[in-house]
Structure formats: C-alpha cells, structure tokens
Amino acid sequence: MSLPHRLAIIDVESTGAHPVRDRITEIAILRVEAGEVVARWESLVAPGQSIPPLIEQVTGITDAMVADAPPFEAVADTVAALLEGCVFVAHSARFDYAFIKNAFTRIGRTFEAPVLCTVKLSRALFPEHHRHGLDALIERHQLVCEARHRAMGDVEVLWQFVRQVEAGFPPEALARAAERAMKAPVLPPGLPEGVLEAVPDVPGLYLFHATEAPPANGRRDQPLFVGRAQSLRARVREHFAPNVRKGRDAELVARVKRVEWIETAGELDTSLQELELLRAFRPPYNRAQEPAEEAFALRLLANRRRPPIYDKVPIAGTDPADWAGLYGVFRNRREADNLLRELAMLYRLCPRRLGLEGGSGPCTAHATRRCAGVCAGRESIAEHDARLAGGLAGVGTRPWPWAGAVHVVEHQPASGRRRHHVFDRWCFLGSAADEASAATLAATAPRAFDVDIWRLFCRWLAVPAHLEQLAALSAREI
Template identity: 25%
Template sequence: MYAILDIESTGGKYNEEGITEIAIYKFDGNEIVDQFISLINPERKIQSFVVGLTGINNEMLHQAPKFYEIAKRIIEITEGCTIVAHNAKFDYRMLKLEFDRLGYLYERKTLCTVKLSKKLLPDFESYSLGKLVKKLGIPITDRHRASGDALATVKLFKLLLEKDTDKEIISSHLKLNAVSSIDKKLIRLIDDLPNAVGVYYFSNKEGDIIYVGKSNDIKKRANQHFISDAQKSKQIQEYTSSVDYEKTGNELMALLKENQSIKKLKPKYNSALKKDLFTHGLYMFEDHNGYFNLTVSKLDSKKDYVTSFTNYQQGKAFLERALETYHLCQKLTGLHKTKEACFNYTIKKCDGACIKEEDAVSYNSRVVKLIEFYNYKDKNMIIQDRGRHLGEKSVVLIENGKLIGFGYTELNFQVENISILKNIINPMQNDRDAQHIIQSYLRKNNKNLKVIHF
C-alpha cells in the first residue's frame, strides 16, 4: 500500500518552515482507495515567492486547521504505507518536522518518483514534475497545489510500476525501509551530535579530516550535508567515516576556530576560504572643507579601513543605520550624491554639514565615535561572550589591535589578570580573515557582547 502525497510549505530557513497544504492519496497499486486533502495554518509567515508560486497566502489559512488538529488523520491514512512523492526527501522531512514539533516520532518507508523516473525513464532532459508529466502526456491541473501535484504523481507512479516489468527496482527500494548502507552509516554518525553551536569535522577511514564546518546547530547542519544531492555533498557522504565536534558556546568562537582549522588542516572539500569572504570596506577621508567623509568601496590592502563587509549592499545598509545612530549627513556618507543640501537636511534629520551649516569639529566628533566603536586598531580589549555551559564565559584577547587568542574562563580574576588570561587562552594567528570575522561580529552583536578595554 502506498500513500502518494504532495506538500506545500511556507518556505524560509531550513527546518523552520511550516506546511500550508497537504494532499494524500492512498493507492493500492491499482486504484485510489482513500484520500485526505486540507489546507493547514502553519502559524508562521509564508514567503512572498511561495505565495506567487502557489497562490496560497496567510489570509486563506486563517481559519484552516493547525497541524496538530489533522495529525491523527495523517497517521491513520499513512499507517502501513510507503510514502511516495516527487522529491520524497522534502515531503517526508516536512512531515517529520511537524510531528517532531508535537513530540511524536513519525517514521515511514519512502519512495521518490524523481529517482525512479531517472532509472526507468533514462535520457529525459528534465525530471521536474511539470516537464515529466508533459512529456508523458499525463494531465495535470492545479499545478503547485497539493491536490493537483499529488494526483499527477499518482498517475506517474502507476506508469512507473508498469515500466518496472521485472519489479526489481521497486523491490530494492522497499527493502529495509529503503535505507541504503551509506544512509545507515550517516544516520549512525549524526545520532550523537548535539543541537549546539560549534565546529564539526568529517574524517575518512584513514583518519584524515576532509571537511570542517561551523554551525549554530551542529546536528542539523551535519544532517543537511548528509541529505543533500549536491556533488560535493555526495562525495562527503561517500568518504566520511566519522564525525567529531567541538562546542564553542557562541558563533564568534565557532567562526574563529573554523577559520583557524581550515587554514591549518587544509581539508579536501573546504573551498569557502579560498576566496575572499569580505570584499568591501568602510573608509574615512577628510574633504577640502575639513569634514570627515565615509564611503564603502572595494577592500584595498594598502589602505586602512574602519570595518569590512561581505558585499557593497551590506556596507550601504550599515551606513544607512549609522545615519540614525550617529546623526550623520547623507551627502558626506555618499548616500545622497548632490552639490546642494542632502535630503535629510530638508526634513531636519541632518544638522547641515552638507552645506557647512554645522561646523566640521562638531560633525567630525560623531564620525570619530563611530570609528572608535567599530575599529579596534591599536586597541587593547577583551571580548566576552557566552561559554559552553552555565557559569562559563568565552574570551577573545586583542592587544595593540591584533588578535592574540581565545579561550574560556569561569572566574573573574582570570579575566582581570592579563598574564593569567594569556596562559589560559589558545594562541591564534592574527590574519586578515580573523580580523574581518571579529569586526563583523562586533558590528552585528554589539548589544549582546561585553567588551572590556584595558
């Protein structure tokens, strides 16, 4: 017995999505014997591009049942069935995710009609549901709605069953919950991983580390590697024999340790740090009238910058926020190119530095405050954040504007005494990437960190 289904979701961050519509057709190999179709209130916002694709919006779902209200029906109609879907990995993950939120372990065998089609219908240009059914002459209505797509999948699956005259492919997929030996190995590897922030290491059977990564949820991120169909992920899946991890307590420590580990270990499948992660910087210059100007441009190793960004858009967004925080001028930050007064002056949000109405000394003092806050050049400071457990704090030590190292403390005097702190921390190389990581983190998390200057 098969439960052929399709799910529409809200879209959004991985494992934070919700189901908006579900259609299940119970199929005995010959005909549909039961069905269940329902909209679902996901209790979260639907991404705009999904609304455009499916036509389902939050207003439509206001009176729809929540998932817990239909969960029993889903369990009943799929009991003893193999879940069949076009890209079954997604639909099955969404079902398990919703049941996990209810504290219920939902497990079913699965079959994917994408994979079956590739084996039974070779040499097709595309295996998307729309193009596949069109080439096969299978009618489909209500495209990108659960009922229409699920019904088309029923017809496609029926054709595939007929194509599989020897029944070898279908039988092999049904054995042992359709879990291959590599899948079993990967499931075993992630069982003991924590849902915590830190760094993880994939090693091959020779003990060589082949990939290093960081995540705010190690277990979830490792699982993403193991379910991805991307070429690099498939290679990682094939060659990974063990997974190790280090909890770091916060993202800054994870980023610094990942940066250090990749450069030291040079894992085979890491490519992220082979390219520049930070391409633009915030620069300051003094114009001919004596005013300090700010501008975002491509990083130049020969010039001093205030802070760095992954792209120009991020830098521009930073300047727009700085206008409000430091009461700066649009013209002197390059956000309003004009020879006259900037727009903010006309609405009384600029004191007139753009037309020399505010004196340079007064204006420049606020620019200096911004620079001093975000640039740690020549500074001595300790960045303190959450530790790996209650009562512990992480520390990053910077002397004369250079990263010295990081570590963990539980006692205040360990932080107050620099000589003791230096004995506790692990030395780190003060490279350009580490500087970018720290500056970016300070910029994004300045309200949650404790920065001690000495």
C-alpha cells in the first residue's frame, strides 16, 4: 500500500471559517488501517456560540440541533483515540487540522499529527485539472455524496477518492504524490495554524493585527494594515510568500499575529468600507490619509484689484444643493495651486494675480508671453477674470445627472452579501440591505459632501458596465 498505513479521514463543520474565533459544530472520522475501515464515528458538537444564518443554510446544522450536543471537551478522548498514530487526512486539511488543534488547546491539551491534504493530493495526481475542490472531485470522479457539507457525508466522499487513486495509480507514483501532499507549509511567524487556509476566496478587505486576540469588548482594535482584494485568499497568501518579503513588507509580516477579513458585496462596497477603516484607525503600514474635512471650493471676488481674488469656501459636510458661485473641489492648497497653474498656461492668465507669484509690476510669465498682461496694463481685470471663470467652469462636480437619489445594488453570490448604496447629489447617504431601507435613506438621510467619497464614486461611474447596477429612487424636495 503506497499511502500511509494508518489514516484518519476527518471532516469538521463549524460556526465559521476562522479557526481561532469560530467553533466546531460537527466532527466525523473514519479510521483506516491497511486499507480497511476499522472505526467510524460522528457527533454533533455544542459550539458554545450561535451558528450564523448563512452557515445554517450551507450545512443544515441549526442552533436547535446542537443545543443538547456534547461540548468538545466531552468527546475529546474519543477524538484523540481515533486520531492516535494516524495521518490526519482532510480536504484543505490545514483548515480542519487547525480547528481540531485549537479545540484541544482551549481545554489545555496538545495535539500534533502528520497531515495529508487531499486537495494537494488531487493536484499532484491530476495536474491537468484546475479545480480540486470537493464539488469538483465529486463531479470528475463520479463520487457519491449522501449529505454534502455534513461531516460524515464529506468524509465518505474522501474515502471513495482515496480508494479510487489507490486503485488507479502505481504505488510509486502515489507515494510521491502523497509525499507532496503531506509537505507542511512554511507558516508565517506569529500566525496560528490554519488561518491562511481559512481565508475565503471572495472579494473583500483584510486586516493585519499585531495582537493575537481582539479586544474583549468586541470592538475593533487598530490594525497594522488594511488591504483589499478580489480574492482574499490569494492576496493574503502573497504577503506571506517568502520570496516577496523585503524591506517594509518584511517588517509588516514579522509583526502580524492575527488576520481578520471582511467579505464585501462588490467593488463599491469594498471601497466604502476600506475608506471607513482607514479613517477610523489610520493603520501605520497604510499610506496616511489627508483629512477630508479641509476640502474647499473657490469663489471669485468680482473686481478685486489685488490678490487674493478668490475666497476658499469650506464644503466638507455641506449640501451641494446649497452651492452657488463655487468652482472646483480641492482637498488642500497644493491641489488648488496646481490647477491654477494649469489654467494659467492654457488661458494666458497672470500667476501674480492668481496668487501664485509675489512682487509687483509685470509677472515673470509676461516676459515670455505666457501672460496676456493684466499685470502690465495690457488687458483689464474683467477680461482676465472672465477667462479664469471660464476655465474654472469645467472643474469640480458636474451637475447631478439624476432627478433624485440613486442606489447601487451589489451582490456577491459566493458570500451571499447584498448591499444597496444610496447617493444623492454626489453625497453618500448610507448602505442598506434591501430596496425599502434604501428608499428610507434617500428620503431621510442628510446630504453631506465628502471629497473622498465623491472621487471614488466618480471613478466607479467611469466604468460603463457599472451603470447597470444603478437605479433611481424616489426624488425628494431639494
């Protein structure tokens, strides 16, 4: 026999995907010796915490079903006896192994075992295929599953797969594949077993923390870093790949002791939540955020003879419906000056009159004919400022293209998350779980301009396909 002599084929169902935070709800084990099943055992397990509705939908295990089940401590001796002396076999094995190891750790016991991952075994034996999840194996090898996402149902599938590959491959080839499937990954320093395997393959945000446990009060603590990804699993693993650790990235990885993640409904949901986290916690390994509260627009001062010829009008938190005679949207003085320099080049405006250059008399640009000469009496103030107003007219927020509020509907099938993001006159009014709640936001939430949200929403709207996700809500009085 080319596979190890003693195998314990195991599957764990749980309250969620995090092997430290979540708890086991069901365990099934087949103990196999010399190719024969010598023990078969399964049990529901009281997790000591509620089962989320989405997990209930997937597994069919409810809070009522585990209410009278034994806690892990009561079945720990049975589990240990079934696993003793065996190779721990599971699909995405480090995930199940982490739940079992952490469960023993919580009751003051240790657990160690060699691990064989059937995902890796399938990849080694069938490299021509790209999908090696359990559903893919069931379809490809015509395996029979009586109860998918129940522990014993999934264990029986793995046992069928093990018997098929033993019958279909020479012992030497199977032994080599098993060796590869049992190769332990290089664990990042400080991270608990199984965390990287638990990260889902869905869009969202990930947070790296320097502490092993979150605060006891249930609040979020400051992360070291907040990142975003279309595939959380792939992106998080990239951070911990040995060949990419250098400089500041290596310093970050060395400090990480906890990984959290937030599954999102789509690109806009990701951007909005990312902005909220960056502002709330200012993670030290993210680029510093400039305060949006200092955003301003320009109001030209008619017939002003000397600079400044405009006022900086604060617009953060204001309702754009109340704006009148304002030009541009600027986060800081640097952005405003850069735009004024660009307009000066395009329209032969005077940098001295624009407040970009000090002194008196003709400006430096007039000598090279880049200024029409308001500073040298060659044109009137009214002529100069009319060109300035014309140039400014094309910058800032464009007219709101809808009659009232709109909502963007995002849905992520993999996680089941659905969000309705409500906007009106470039202001974000909030997110809701359904259209009725979105309509309530549109009717009641105040408009408060935010330069960062305005910019990210404009970027999102620039993708034509995104417009299919957008729909109007009832208009309200301005």
